Amino acid sequence: MLTTDPDYYAVASGGLSADDVPPLTASPECDAVTRLARVHFGVAAALVTLSDGHGPRLQAADGALPGALPPDLFARSVRVGKALDTVVVIPDTRDDSRFFIDPQGVAAKWPRFFATCALTAADGRHMGALCLLDDAFRTFDEGQRAFLRDLAVLAAQALVRAHKDTALRDRVAELEADQELTMLALTGSGTGVWDRNVVTGEIHYSPAWKAILGYEPHELSNRIEDAYQRLHPDDLEHVKATMQAHFENRTDTYAVEHRIRCKDGTYRWICSRGKVVSRDRDGHARRMVGTTTDITASRELAAQLQQTIGLITNLTDEVPGLVFQYRESADGHGFFSYTSDGIRDIYEVTPEQVAQSAGPIEALIDPRDAAAYRQSLVESAANLTPWHLEYRVRLPRQGLCWRQGDARPQRMPDGGTLWHGFITDSTERKRIEAELHELATIDHLTQLPNRRHFMIQSEAELVRVRRGDSLGAAVLMLDLDHFKALNDRWGHALGDRALSHFARLLRLEVREGDIVGRLGGEEFAAVLPETDTDAAIALGRRVQRRAAETPLIHGDNRIALAVSIGIDRMLATDVGAYQSLARGDSALYLAKERGRNRIEIYHE
Template sequence: MQRISGASTGTIPPKLTTPGAVIELLAMTPSLQRSALPMLVRNNSDQHAVSSATTAAGDLAVPPASRECQALTRLARVHFGVATAMVMVSDARRQRMLAVDGVLPDMLPPDLSGPSLHASMMPDRTVVVPDTWHDERFRGDAYGIAMHRPRFYAACALTSADGRHWGALCLLDELPRTLDEAQREFLRELAGLIAHGYERDQALTTLRERVEELEAGGERMTLALAGSGTGVWDRNVVTGEIDYSRAWKAILGYEDHEIGNRIEEAYLRLHPDDIEYVRATMQTHFENRTDSYAVEHRIRCKDGSYKWICSRGKVVKRDSDGRALRMVGTTTDITALREMAAQLQQSIELITNLTDEVPGLVFQFRLMPDGRAFFPYASDGIRDIYELTPHEAATSAETIDALIDARDLNAYRESLKESAASLLPWHLEYRVRLPRQGLRWRLGDARPRRLDDGSTLWHGFITDVTDRKHIEAELQELATIDFLTQLPNRRHFMMQSEAELARIRRAESRVAAVLMFDLDHFKALNDRWGHPVGDRALGHFAALLRAEMRAGDIVGRLGGEEFAMVLPDNGTDAAIAFAGRVQQRMLSTPLLYDDEPIVLTVSIGIDIMRATDVGTQQPLSRGDRALYRAKERGRNRIEIYGE
């Protein structure tokens, strides 16, 4: 067995009970960050040793791991005091080691946290084998009789957000041992952090690959434009000169030197029936009444024949008064397309309306003057969007109305009526309840058109935006949480408290207790132990408050070392009892730093929120005055306003 990393250079607290504590510890101790990285690539000799050892351990190479993964692996070994911690990635064919810290085993252990081929459900994601010598799974050919193997084995599954198993965080040691429930929970939290980081790295890799694809696509587009027969022109509006590309001249059959560059000559090449239309469209764009210039017209070639061309351009430079100075554009030969237009016009309109939009459910929706509605066309995407077939929506829209969530059905119907009345685009986000998928979010976009019979026909698309809505909800949650304590921040606490006061006013017999907390001697704590320990103290106290809370209680960090709680439907006696439990819990659960307990105390002020209060600031202010009196009378006290 080979040693992969040296001993820890820092002192690790014996219990880290949350992922936030792990991140906080890594952030506050740079020396641990440096030492927590497995020394897989410290020098060439170390790298060679790892490669040799892993070849023996299943003939697997050690792939590069992120610094975060390496640090968490190191932290796992040091925290649990084991000989080896490793992260393994596994699939149906083999295992490979992603990160390792400590003594490299002679052979990779089995991944017992993964699903069994014969199991009907996912096993417990945390597996602990106190002594492998007494476990049949570690004997004989399964592990190698001639190989030295560790006595203790523990593993926690690494799973993706969708529940897919992709590896394990393993602990190995030379002596038999076990893990209590708190240690198992911490192992699961470390595994969760590693899995989250791994998925994030995979997503970033995919994003980089996508950017490379887009860049390559841009290059191909440039080459395609150059070889497609599309010509480019550049007009000086002031001097009347036009520079044509060689491809532009070739469209009309001219050599590079056979055509002039004056605008007057350009107008002479236009078909007489198209001159006024082209001039008017150009002038409208010069006057900045359109975003761009786009016309289809006929133009005379060198041999005297006419071609249909599509000319598109845009003023790219104007003077201070908005007058056009320079215009750039392209010209494309569309003669063949125009010749087919008469026969294919209806098909072209349908294809354009149905394919020029974002994929999903591409549809036509028709609302008749008598109120009947149906979908003349629905793409196969309707099977995913609504779990229906195109035929089921072709005769009546009621089949889809029945799937709209009751909370959004009225908005869905009214938005279509408004779009039909104004002929403005329809745009709506709404929820649907589907038999298989359950509650999902949909985004609909469509453009309406009035038909001769008075009906309205929409062409549009509907897409699934459920994931985006979930992300928006998560971002909203992040905006309401205090990062340091993971409690609601002051703004969110005040909003919840105002909502509780509104409920009290609706039922005047109701009250709620208000408690104000302030950690005693917090400045002295910071001065003696440093701000990182002060931050840990705030998080420690927040965890104690959460441990005493009931469902429906409102808590928040107001700022600094000051916290507040609202206990709905509780009076003064219940608030005093709650405050006493918090103080007792603080005495029995001191903050540990370098194995040294730091006893914290808290002063508490109490008041009652009543229907007569103008706003939540009134009871909070009274509670704060009671808190100030507790500070004046010696701290670590509970004071009630008015007593």
């Protein structure tokens, strides 16, 4: 965990505390980058900071948020005109002069490891940094540096798009305000008004209407035939049909968007609205008035916004895993208001299947993890704490898989909760962890617990004996007789086969719950819970008999194995399990001394 001392980064960041940083609009893309960075590099925290004249500002973070923001080393280098590598890795900040308080020369409190990569726009403009923080000393190889640069490129692209999105949203707001003012002006002054005499075929335009198309007030004819000639050929029939429908009283008003040719020959998009204000006694339209609004800019802006949405969607769809937005109402009903295309691999469902209810996903959670999955969401919603969970799912195509979910919640005005998060496939990592655990606990030759794991299990049984939870436990030390001679005569390969063969025979005789392991060489041990000395002797004899009756086959040779056994019992007064094993070993030594293939009981 990172230290969160309020004075943590006081000098390095110019005294700007993380609490002083103004809140920024959330960026799901930057959040995804920080999560990827923290998980991939295994650090305590990953941050994306923005650089401006007042110091770094936090844009996204994953992990333990420090008490203040780290320094932007690249911003300093830009100010002094000194080039700096885009990736800076500081294995130990205590050895770096940039992390000391200059006036007093006293070391500032700082995470021991610090790595950062500059975020640079396409035009070379410095935007900020992607930072990794950890309390452990560590180094980066070239592959790690390259991956950090790749993540920084993704973050920089996300920031550029975020800036463009902000500008577009501002532009939309300006256009909406302009449109409202224009409508007020039209209402008060008649600007942009047209007036059509349906009977005579004449149409009159206000000067502002003509200005939309670039004409002067004295230009343009009043004939409706000329007006139709200005319509874009692809829109002409649609405009006429819409107009006719209103003439025939099939619609309350006339409203249509279409293209119209300007004086310079170009086309602009306009929105025409109107209404018949006079009809004859038979209901036929006589006069119609309306307004025209130039919507070319809003059309272009809508296209740009759609393109931006497409870019963001493509980015989230390309990120391995599932980027999601999950909503849960106060009564517990949940649904996914947004999912990236990765949901098809993570859960084997489509975005449409979970847009109304999260039920299809909850049905896929392995029953062993269903309660923990539900409880983790309840606690995250209640305390507004980040959601983090590893859980299993059962999928129709992929079978049993592991998933890791991370999300940040926020309270909605209606009392519900909204999570923005990311779910990854952790199946392969879990498989590797299981293999590593097996390698650390299992003897590869015999597939029995190795000495270390056997001792851990034996110590646990001794604790039960001390508490009185067990009637007692017997300890057997077993050693294959004449094993060195077997190796010398037949070779080590057959010796290994003999050890594996005996391990299988031993497993056939012990019960479920008995503790059996290989201590090394040809020496084995067993701890038998709830077992007295007589039962232990009986087990030892069965093992000897099975070894004699089940020889090892080597070509035409049948090699019978013999085993010497020493027996003792665990005592509540034993300091550790090793004491009873040592006594059993003494009994085993006596069995060897008295002729081998024997069972001896330990006696003081």
